[in-house]
Amino acid sequence: MSQSVTLQRGQAVDFYGRLEEEVREHQSGAALLFLYCEGQPGTESCVQQFVDQLPGVETEVLRDESTGVLAVVMPGFTLDAAHYQALLLKQHLQSRLQQADPRITLAAIQEAPSMQTMKQMAETARLSISSDIHIFTEEDTGGAQSxxxxxxxxxxxxxxxxxxxxxxxxxxxxxxxxxxxxxxxxxxxxxxxxxxxxxxxxxxxxxxxxxxxxxxxxxxxxxxxxxxxxxxxxxxxxxxxxxxxxxxxxxxxxxxxxxxxxxx
CATH class of the missing domain: 3.40.50.2300 (Response regulator)
Structure with a gap:
């Protein structure tokens, strides 16, 4: 295995490991958002700026360096409330980044999802061909892979x-x-x-x-x-x-x- 491939996989494991720790800190429920904005430098700082002004949310925007996918945990947010904020985030990015076309996947969670489920959510955002916000449900996970x-x-x-x-x-x-x-x-x-x-x-x-x-x-x-x-x-x-x-x-x-x- 090349060093670059090993590094990318290690980065992915660290990303999902940190994300899992973040989710576990909010056992009372939260919303989990994945965002991908291809070819747009400055996306992460714009998302962090938006998150910083959310009421009751003190969280870091996490980035998977191997894919460019961003993740945000929104503690205490219902799915409806998180969906509304996701729409505002989309508008925020489009107003500040030229030709920004963010892809967003969103889910309401009561406990930490498996690493495989989080990867599926991230890939759903990264590979989406629709600009509509995707609500991720249990049906999307299919059978759990060993x-x-x-x-x-x-x-x-x-x-x-x-x-x-x-x-x-x-x-x-x-x-x-x-x-x-x-x-x-x-x-x-x-x-x-x-x-x-x-x-x-x-x-x-x-x-x-x-x-x-x-x-x-x-x-x-x-x-x-x-x-x-x-x-x-x-x-x-x-x-x-x-x-x-x-x-x-x-x-x-x-x-x-x-x-x-x-x-x-």
Whole structure:
């Protein structure tokens, strides 16, 4: 994985992680707004200026550096009230930025939505072809996707697994080594870690132990996909709590079945 791709993914995780923390601070209910305004420098400062004058709102406008999407949490706002303010925000931007054509997605929330739901909201705003404000509902989320973190230093293997697992309906993220994976797991909270044992930095059983020691409400399942075929290694992995062990070269169909068995 290139450094630029790794950086972008790390920025995305930080963006949604910070946004989740912001939402959790307002358990009494809030509105969540995502905004995208293509090719308009100064959008963020204009949005922050607008937010600063909202009654009862003291919040920072968050920006996903990898996509340019902005997010605002509006504590105490009903959907109707937030929708009205979103219309005013749209007018505010169009009056101050030449040719501004903001795309806005809005939802009322009582508890922190999943990272996947927030990503869907952000993408709805970024990819919208309509200037109408989109009200995001439960119907938009569809079925919740399981998240799989792929950990392998071989770029070709990562790309193959990413494409195949995405086609199977999973949300995926990649890590090139154990250290990067240990940083991503608590932030991204994958349902399953699919990992090689031969990794840079930290590998093998120590890497497995570190995953299991992370302070997480729902620790991920662990499936080893490795070139190591030594019986003792396989036995030690299962004794350490690994959910499945697959050796390379592997059958993609068999791997699909084993992942489904672990997740369901």
């Amino acid at each position: 998240r799989i973190l792929i950990v392998d230093q071989d770029k070709a293997v990562r790309e193959f697994l990413q494409i195949r697992l995405t086609m199977q309906g999973y949300e995926t993220l990649e890590a090139v080594d154990g250290l990067e994976a240990l940083e991503l797991i608590p932030k991204w909270e994958p349902d399953l870690v699919l990992t090689e044992l031969n990794l840079y930095g930290i590998d093998g059983l120590p890497f497995i132990h570190h995953i299991q020691q992370l302070d997480m409400k729902h620790p991920p399942k662990i499936v080893v996909l490795t070139e190591k075929r030594v019986e003792q290694t396989i036995s030690q992995c299962f004794q350490s709590g690994v959910d499945d062990y697959v050796t390379k070269p592997f059958s993609p169909v068999e791997l699909d079945a084993r992942i489904r068995r672990c997740l369901h």
